[in-house]
Amino acid sequence: MKIVHVASELFPYIKTGGLADAVAALGGALADQGHQVAIFLPGYRSVLTHPALPETEKLCELRIEMGQEFISGELRRFSPRPGLTVYLVCREEFFDRSFPYGNGARDYEDNAQRFLFFAKAVVETLRLEAIHADVVHAHDWQAALVPLLLRVAEQRHAQTLARSTVFTIHNIAFQGLAPLRVFAQMNLPREFLGVGGLEYHGQLSAMKGGILFADRVTTVSPRYASEIQTEAFGCGHDGVIRSRAAYLRGLLNGIDTAVWNPASDALLPARYSADDLTGKARCRSALLAAHGLRAAPPSVPIYGMVCRLTEQKGVELLLANAEFFLREECRLVILGRGEPRFEEAIQTLAARAPHKIAVSLKLDEAASHLIEAGADFFLMPSLFEPCGLNQMYSQAYGTVPVVSEVGGLADTVIDADRDAARGTGLCHAPTSAGMADALERSLALFADAPRYAAVQQRAMRHDFSWATAAQAYEALYRELLQTRPSSISTSSVQ
Numbered sequence: 001m002k003i004v005h006v007a008s009e010l011f012p013y014i015k016t017g018g019l020a021d022a023v024a025a026l027g028g029a030l031a032d033q034g035h036q037v038a039i040f041l042p043g044y045r046s047v048l049t050h051p052a053l054p055e056t057e058k059l060c061e062l063r064i065e066m067g068q069e070f071i072s073g074e075l076r077r078f079s080p081r082p083g084l085t086v087y088l089v090c091r092e093e094f095f096d097r098s099f100p101y102g103n104g105a106r107d108y109e110d111n112a113q114r115f116l117f118f119a120k121a122v123v124e125t126l127r128l129e130a131i132h133a134d135v136v137h138a139h140d141w142q143a144a145l146v147p148l149l150l151r152v153a154e155q156r157h158a159q160t161l162a163r164s165t166v167f168t169i170h171n172i173a174f175q176g177l178a179p180l181r182v183f184a185q186m187n188l189p190r191e192f193l194g195v196g197g198l199e200y201h202g203q204l205s206a207m208k209g210g211i212l213f214a215d216r217v218t219t220v221s222p223r224y225a226s227e228i229q230t231e232a233f234g235c236g237h238d239g240v241i242r243s244r245a246a247y248l249r250g251l252l253n254g255i256d257t258a259v260w261n262p263a264s265d266a267l268l269p270a271r272y273s274a275d276d277l278t279g280k281a282r283c284r285s286a287l288l289a290a291h292g293l294r295a296a297p298p299s300v301p302i303y304g305m306v307c308r309l310t311e312q313k314g315v316e317l318l319l320a321n322a323e324f325f326l327r328e329e330c331r332l333v334i335l336g337r338g339e340p341r342f343e344e345a346i347q348t349l350a351a352r353a354p355h356k357i358a359v360s361l362k363l364d365e366a367a368s369h370l371i372e373a374g375a376d377f378f379l380m381p382s383l384f385e386p387c388g389l390n391q392m393y394s395q396a397y398g399t400v401p402v403v404s405e406v407g408g409l410a411d412t413v414i415d416a417d418r419d420a421a422r423g424t425g426l427c428h429a430p431t432s433a434g435m436a437d438a439l440e441r442s443l444a445l446f447a448d449a450p451r452y453a454a455v456q457q458r459a460m461r462h463d464f465s466w467a468t469a470a471q472a473y474e475a476l477y478r479e480l481l482q483t484r485p486s487s488i489s490t491s492s493v494q
């Protein structure tokens with residue numbers, strides 16, 4: 001199949017979170033299966049200057065219609081591995097900036113235009129380069145308008161650009177809301193402006209466009225697929241999701257075992273496997289040393305956490321349990337960047353016990369690998385979690401996850417107290433009391449070395465690889481190609 005992915009992040013060239021890992025690993029796994037895969041990505045500064053970027057070839061100049069004007073850009077491409085081509089949509093004014101979405105304190109004001117330009121450039125390239133995609137697969141709000149723009153372009157040019165379209169929601173909390181006036185720059189028929197179109201409470205929602213007009217909508221775990229149909233998790237889009245429930249699937253992410261494998265991980269001071277955990281003990285000492293923490297004998301548990309420091313990730317639950325980490329003989333290492341209020345609160349916590357609690361407010365890939373390997377428990381107290389990757393990385397690294405029982409966390413971690421024979425971690429309600437209970441249970445589990453080892457072994461031997469996860473997408477694509485697209489996109493624009 002000819003499969004085209006459209007996303008705003010791609011590991012290793014640009015990553016602010018799990019989207020980058022998921023798109024890179026899915027694209028790579030599909031290419032390994034023998035499909036012809038293309039990935040469209042904005043040509044951000046950090047991509048164009050990335051040390052791993054091979055030489056890129058300039059393909060063409062772009063002239064993109066945005067309302068009354070045409071905006072120019074350039075299309076570059078490179079091939080990082082056989083079967084995979086990455087297209088970079090470049091325009092200095094939009095993408096040659098320090099960060100992809102904002103300056104840290106606020107989002108860039110022209111994000112709607114930047115990603116509309118990107119989405120339109122993808123559709124224009126599909127047309128100009130006659131790519132004839134079997135599937136165009138858009139990820140998250142930044143690419144969400146691609147299915148609709150594509151069907152409208154097909155009608156305008158009387159040409160088929162893609163046999164089917166898929167939209168994947170990695171996080172429904174980020175919706176790409178924009179003022180209604182941006183609609184004029186979309187050059188879409190007026191019928192797509194109303195509440196049956198992109199309008200969302202007096203604004204435009206790119207996310208809503210993806211949900212309504214892709215042939216199939218997927219999200220990254222079965223549990224999140226049902227959660228987003230509820231008011232509690234739908235972030236205002238639950239109604240529109242319910243209206244397309246028949247076309248919605250929850251397909252679990254996997255992990256890229258070429259990057260996340262303790263037996264071959266070059267970022268670790270020592271490698272190890274389920275059969276020989278000696279190297280993990282060295283990673284454990286190295287982790288404490290790297291963060292200036294006091295050495296810990298094997299009986300003292302080390303807790304690790306790596307995430308964007310946002311409300312979603314349950315930072316408040318962690319802070320509500322600060323006394324646990326201050327009181328108990330343990331160590332805690334946190335790596336993350338995010339909201340200033342959380343960064344400050346965590347720094348204050350670390351300052352109260354600098355010999356046992358460390359925080360690093362950086363984006364640091366190598367440090368995240370060392371935490372996954374060196375910790376004994378990995379904390380993910382998320383309030384919601386579409387899938388979550390770190391709980392799978394931590395299981396592969398023999399680091400027992402302690403997670404909120406929401407979304408993909410609930411789908412990938414089995415509570416060891418509830419299910420002694422199958423348990424791979426500890427699960428709790430997404431509340432501070434729930435987390436407090438799980439932390440107490442983690443102490444009991446760690447004190448019982450044979451039981452901890454059994455949980456660790458089961459977690460390490462579980463297959464979370466993308467090779468398996470990608471099969472579900474392949475099956476979905478095949479199913480789509482066999483059935484006539486039934487979404488309202490085609491019928492609305494015909």
Ligand SMILES: Nc1ncnc2c1ncn2[C@@H]1O[C@H](COP(=O)(O)OP(=O)(O)O[C@H]2O[C@H](CO)[C@@H](O)[C@H](O)[C@H]2O)[C@@H](O)[C@H]1O
Pocket residue numbers: 016017018019021022170171220253306307308335336337362363364365368385386387388389390408
């Ligand atoms: N300071 C830091 N330094 C280094 N690495 C850091 C870091 N902060 C975060 N990371 C890394 O970023 C990734 C985070 O991925 P997640 O899937 O856990 O969450 P995210 O919310 O970004 O992704 C969204 O999309 C993914 C993909 O579908 C879903 O799994 C998830 O639930 C959804 O919220 C991990 O690889 C993690 O190690």
